[in-house]
Amino acid sequence: MSQPALAESQALYLDPAIRDWVLFPIVLVMVLVGILRHQITLLLSGSPKKPTSKAIRETKALQRGVILRTYGNNIPPTAFSSRKTILTQAYERGVYLKNPGQTNAPVNPMTDPQGMEIMMEGMKKNMAMIIPQTIIMGWINFFFSGFVLIKLPFPLTVRFKTMLQRGVETPDMDVTWVSSLSWYFLNLFGLRPIYTLLLGEDNSADGMRDMAAMSTMGVTQTGQPQDFNKLFQTEKENLQLTPHEWELDRIENRLLVKYGKRAESIGDVKKEDVTDKEKESVLEGKGKRKKGQKRD
């Protein structure tokens, strides 16, 4: 029961001048800065950098191995094995690498010009975010520190005190009063819908998204170039381990069964015959593989 009594006893009267000269200006300045930031990022980022044809070739070559592994059963055994040999050799020698010379050098993002560029891009964006926000915060702190700007029309628990009354160190004041610095933070986090209205979807006025991206950067390491040599070596091993079971081995039988010309059971008998043969061939294949490993 003490809560409403406290609120009533604290019936502060705010000067309308505070509304006109502090509350609205802060909102206006923040909106304008957001728009400015959007324009600056547009200016700074320019057109997205295109990958060179060598880089495309590198990724597509890797894809080629994956496709051969997944769908290789659809082509005849000779076609499969010749592709397998060619690709494994190419992977081993690094034919498809962007710069075939440095196969063993570890990739350093600092020396790779492309990685450098990606990092610079992130830096620029962050700068465009941090500088104006610090300036505004300084401006508010300098001129309006300790100002109480508005009263929220609904009651809140005491826990919100640190959020809503930053910069006003009064333990007894009702929580619904909002200080100038807190008003700044509320705007900082809450203006995104307004930017979307003004600048359309996918704008870069709101800095919060970048902040979120920055916090995850440590984990995923965006912009870190991949070591394709290593990927090629893994793909080579995967390819070497891929057996080939031709889809079309018993296709005539399957077709005849499909059209009801041959009963399923006869097909099964036939299948057993073939599977025995297949087992032998697989065993042979294993033997070859072992030999191959020894050679390695």
Next chain:
Amino acid sequence: MHSYSTAVSTLHELRKSGERKPDLVVSLGQTLIDGGLTRKLGDEAWSVYEQIFIAALDVGRDDLAKTCLERLEKRFPDSPRVELLLGMKYEAEKKLDQALSIYEKILNEDETNMPVEKRKIALYKTMGHNQEAINALVRFLDVYYNDVEAWLELASLYLRQHLYQQAAFCLEELILLQPQNHFYHLKYAEVLYTSDNIPLALKEYCRVIELCDDYVRALYGIKLCTYKLLNASSSASSSKITGNTDSHTLSVLNELATERLLHVYSHKKCSKVIKDVVREWLQNY
């Protein structure tokens, strides 16, 4: 007003599906441009202009093409995409060397411009430089491995030169890229048949039937393959020629193909003449 919205949506659908239908596009585009309605389209107008331009070139409406290109050049003075269109205009006017120099200029600035590269290969084909087109395509596919169109084009170029083994390689790649597409299996089977690899061709024809019921072309293929194999096995009886399929299976397959073909021709409302021709042919094989 109604015709305006349907025209725009039709053009949009055609752009999305990649169909050309130049006559339709030109007539729709003509009404749009004559009525000054392109301004209403906003940013979509530019891709509509591009579409109308290409369609106008297809049907030889040079005046309409010129209007579109002028507006596009005014809006995007340095765009390589518009320059590509200019090159296509030169191609339509048979100024092939000028077109080639434009394409090469764009590619010098940006080596990864895929549409221009493809256009250049097509231009080689128009010029009749098949070997150069093949070389350019091989280089192109070395970079863009998974481009289905390019593999298909390369296969047809090889076939023009009667290089069946190379064409078969391309078709194998196509099967790898789209294993469920029966059309590639059919083409592969036909190339194999032509290069006298009958057992493998038979298997591929069977695959086509498995993927697409009662595909007539493949049924004829099975018929021909089994006929040849049965004859070869009776005369030479070496398993090397016939592959590992036993003669009983071959004859059953042959019968199956006959039956399905007769079934197909009995269902369709085809004339008696055709039915007779088919029946006569089937008796011979």
